[in-house]
Amino acid sequence: GAGVSQSPSNKVTEKGKDVELRCDPISGHTALYWYRQSLGQGLEFLIYFQGNSAPDKSGLPSDRFSAERTGGSVSTLTIQRTQQEDSAVYLCASSLAIGRGYEQYFGPGTRLTVT
Amino acid sequence: AQSVTQLDSHVSVSEGTPVLLRCNYSSSYSPSLFWYVQHPNKGLQLLLKYTSAATLVKGINGFEAEFKKSETSFHLTKPSAHMSDAAEYFCVVSNDYKLSFGAGTTVTVRA
Numbered sequence: 001g002a003g004v005s006q007s008p009s010n011k012v013t014e015k016g017k018d019v020e021l022r023c024d025p026i027s028g029h030t031a032l033y034w035y036r037q038s039l040g041q042g043l044e045f046l047i048y049f050q051g052n053s054a055p056d057k058s059g060l061p062s063d064r065f066s067a068e069r070t071g072g073s074v075s076t077l078t079i080q081r082t083q084q085e086d087s088a089v090y091l092c093a094s095s096l097a098i099g100r101g102y103e104q105y106f107g108p109g110t111r112l113t114v115t
Numbered sequence: 116a117q118s119v120t121q122l123d124s125h126v127s128v129s130e131g132t133p134v135l136l137r138c139n140y141s142s143s144y145s146p147s148l149f150w151y152v153q154h155p156n157k158g159l160q161l162l163l164k165y166t167s168a169a170t171l172v173k174g175i176n177g178f179e180a181e182f183k184k185s186e187t188s189f190h191l192t193k194p195s196a197h198m199s200d201a202a203e204y205f206c207v208v209s210n211d212y213k214l215s216f217g218a219g220t221t222v223t224v225r226a
Binding site: 004031033035042043044045048050056059091093098099100101103104105106107108109 | 147151157158159160161164166205209210211212213214215216217218219
């Protein structure tokens with residue numbers, strides 16, 4: 001079946017502009033996660049959703065970052081007033097449910113470049 | 116708090132020889148541990164996982180890992196490397212929802 005998809009695959013934006021990154025999880029997966037992969041910080045957790053709720057937003061780097069999930073499916077990560085340090089690959093994952101035994105399936109990522 | 120330390124940033128092996136990637140973990144409770152692989156310009160793929168069942172875990176593509184609580188280790192091995200194993204490998208520890216990644220080990224396979 002279809003895996004996790006993300007769009008766009010690449011995004012180049014000017015410093016100060018807002019960007020939206022989209023994630024389509026695997027159908028039927030109730031949990032959705034956002035991670036960021038950058039040269040300086042490695043792979044880091046940003047936020048997760050259980051259904052449409054985000055119980056843990058502690059990984060969001062600043063208040064310029066926000067995320068929402070609607071209909072228990074698609075999620076959007078929004079970065080306002082982008083900065084050069086936001087340049088990274090943003091990864092989305094989904095799992096059937098929450099719990100340590102549930103595998104997180106990753107999408108191919110969105111490569112964000114802020115110029 | 117939980118974390119993992121990958122002891123080697125880069126490992127180079129000859130095709131057909133064994134591969135060993137070392138990982139130590141820190142967790143305040145019984146951990147769930149994973150190894151993920153990332154091929155160039157590809158997404159993360161789960162190799163194997165440990166969730167408190169058998170301590171020797173077998174994964175895809177001939178990889179396996181052994182959980183050793185006394186050593187807080189979860190090393191990844193493969194008896195015979197293949198050219199297609201060239202990639203970056205991440206050791207990961209999990210709480211109920213959050214994956215904490217190690218810094219990664221880049222594997223190079225020499226012909």
